[in-house]
Amino acid sequence: MSAKASVGTDVRAPSVALPLRFILTGIGALLTGCAWLVLRPDLLATYHYNQYVIAATHLFVLGWICSAIMGSMYQLVPVALEARLHSEKLARWHFALHVTGFVGMVVMFQNWNLKYVGSFGSILALGVGLFIYNLVRTLARIPRWNVVAFGIASSLAWLALAIFAGLYLAAAKCWSFSPFEPLAQMHAHAHLGGLGFFVMLIVAVGYKLVPMFALSEVQSARRAGWSIVLLNAGLAGVFATILFSSQWKIVFGCVVVVGLAFYWLEILAILRARKRRNLDWGLKYFLTAVALLVPVSALGAVLAWPQLPLTPLTAQMENVYGFLAFIGVVTFAILGMLYKVVPFLVWYASYSKAIGRGKVPSLAGLYSPTLQATGYWLFISGLLLTSVATALAHESCVRAGCVVLLASVIVFAVNIGKVLIHLVRPRIEPLVLKPTLQGVA
Amino acid sequence: MMNTNETPVILDARGLEPPQPLVVILEALERLPKSAEMRACTDRRPLHLYALLEQRGFTAETEQQNDGSFVTTIRHA
Numbered sequence: 001m002s003a004k005a006s007v008g009t010d011v012r013a014p015s016v017a018l019p020l021r022f023i024l025t026g027i028g029a030l031l032t033g034c035a036w037l038v039l040r041p042d043l044l045a046t047y048h049y050n051q052y053v054i055a056a057t058h059l060f061v062l063g064w065i066c067s068a069i070m071g072s073m074y075q076l077v078p079v080a081l082e083a084r085l086h087s088e089k090l091a092r093w094h095f096a097l098h099v100t101g102f103v104g105m106v107v108m109f110q111n112w113n114l115k116y117v118g119s120f121g122s123i124l125a126l127g128v129g130l131f132i133y134n135l136v137r138t139l140a141r142i143p144r145w146n147v148v149a150f151g152i153a154s155s156l157a158w159l160a161l162a163i164f165a166g167l168y169l170a171a172a173k174c175w176s177f178s179p180f181e182p183l184a185q186m187h188a189h190a191h192l193g194g195l196g197f198f199v200m201l202i203v204a205v206g207y208k209l210v211p212m213f214a215l216s217e218v219q220s221a222r223r224a225g226w227s228i229v230l231l232n233a234g235l236a237g238v239f240a241t242i243l244f245s246s247q248w249k250i251v252f253g254c255v256v257v258v259g260l261a262f263y264w265l266e267i268l269a270i271l272r273a274r275k276r277r278n279l280d281w282g283l284k285y286f287l288t289a290v291a292l293l294v295p296v297s298a299l300g301a302v303l304a305w306p307q308l309p310l311t312p313l314t315a316q317m318e319n320v321y322g323f324l325a326f327i328g329v330v331t332f333a334i335l336g337m338l339y340k341v342v343p344f345l346v347w348y349a350s351y352s353k354a355i356g357r358g359k360v361p362s363l364a365g366l367y368s369p370t371l372q373a374t375g376y377w378l379f380i381s382g383l384l385l386t387s388v389a390t391a392l393a394h395e396s397c398v399r400a401g402c403v404v405l406l407a408s409v410i411v412f413a414v415n416i417g418k419v420l421i422h423l424v425r426p427r428i429e430p431l432v433l434k435p436t437l438q439g440v441a
Numbered sequence: 442m443m444n445t446n447e448t449p450v451i452l453d454a455r456g457l458e459p460p461q462p463l464v465v466i467l468e469a470l471e472r473l474p475k476s477a478e479m480r481a482c483t484d485r486r487p488l489h490l491y492a493l494l495e496q497r498g499f500t501a502e503t504e505q506q507n508d509g510s511f512v513t514t515i516r517h518a
Contacts, residue, residue, distance in 0.1 A: 355467040
């Protein structure tokens with residue numbers, strides 16, 4: 001047989017401190033962002049082209065989503081693709097640049113000082129450059145390419161373009177050289193990041209995580225591969241047609257939807273073939289996020305319709321589209337993913353050395369399923385209320401919805417806190433020894 | 442490398458949700474006789490296992506099987 005790996009060889013998981021620092025930063029940004037929306041519901045109840053909305057959006061997108069995703073990728077990519085992370089030192093530098101960059105950007109967006117936005121954006125971009133370089137070098141080590149690796153590589157390419165487009169936007173605002181319509185540029189930039197990096201990763205990682213935790217396998221590698229190909233092709237077209245304000249964006253939007261339809265079909269097939277009948281809450285969060293792609297796609301198709309007039313309602317529906325995409329789909333998927341990643345990181349750091357030598361708690365014993373369920377239903381309620389209120393431009397109801405969302409995120413943070421306690425106070429009990437091992441299991 | 446005459450202990454840790462394969466393998470190794478070796482079957486390459494094996498004084502070698510699963514042969518160093 002091939003693909004041997006011995007102890008001391010190149011295939012190992014990274015240290016737990018690295019992903020944890022990104023993830024905890026992300027959770028802090030999520031709490032701050034939700035509290036901000038509670039204090040300023042007008043950010044959702046009015047049209048999104050102003051400095052405060054852009055500042056809040058970058059807090060969610062860079063501070064929360066990118067921090068959580070990048071930290072998780074440093075953990076998941078080496079494990080999922082069986083290759084050691086190229087450099088943990090580079091990743092630590094990335095963290096410093098990332099935090100400096102996104103905090104500075106959010107503050108400067110709020111003050112609408114675009115030269116400083118560009119400066120802090122460049123710091124962030126340098127960090128992203130290190131991140132991409134690190135993962136590309138890691139991908140270069142993987143023993144064999146599969147649909148997960150293809151999806152991750154695609155997402156990194158779109159991330160690079162999204163960052164470049166963001167810097168271009170800031171520079172164009174400072175020196176007024178861009179031939180493109182400002183709102184079109186911003187929407188194109190948002191789709192590169194949202195669809196290209198975030199949704200592409202949800203798709204790619206889903207092909208690894210859902211089979212792993214539902215105890216199943218990818219049922220059709222061809223169908224899974226087509227979902228990635230169509231997403232890439234569709235997004236390239238969506239980006240260009242939005243940028244040039246072309247009527248053809250509906251066509252490429254439909255290509256994206258077909259790619260997502262392949263994804264949904266494959267996820268359904270994986271779930272039908274699963275050996276584990278009861279899905280845990282982490283997986284339920286993730287799969288709900290995948291299901292939320294359906295209304296987001298439908299809304300995107302409507303908004304891409306040729307000659308759709310910009311009315312107060314359609315303008316608010318654009319807000320709903322962005323809110324459902326970033327908070328509904330991406331945030332919900334990440335919360336589910338973190339309910340897998342964080343407990344494992346903490347459990348491994350606190351208990352792996354004691355396995356077999358002491359009685360250690362199970363992974364599920366680190367957090368509260370009741371809090372998971374509470375957080376799930378609060379999130380769904382908050383999402384629905386905020387979406388409807390945003391569509392109706394009703395500030396009081398937006399605030400009420402965001403209060404429910406904030407409550408959900410606080411419940412999540414408390415549950416993660418319960419997990420983290422095990423880092424400082426591990427619960428290892430004496431082991432009751434069983435009879436000597438006999439052999440075949 | 443130790444050449445053993447004992448029948449290797451076969452541990453089937455397939456079909457378990459992570460991190461259960463890690464747990465059952467390490468628990469079983471605590472009771473593995475010095476002269477014996479273990480062959481642990483898993484659905485995925487046990488990346489988190491290697492550092493722990495090294496700390497506990499074991500050597501290991503993983504081979505991928507035709508069905509996509511992995512067999513890790515573990516011996517006392």
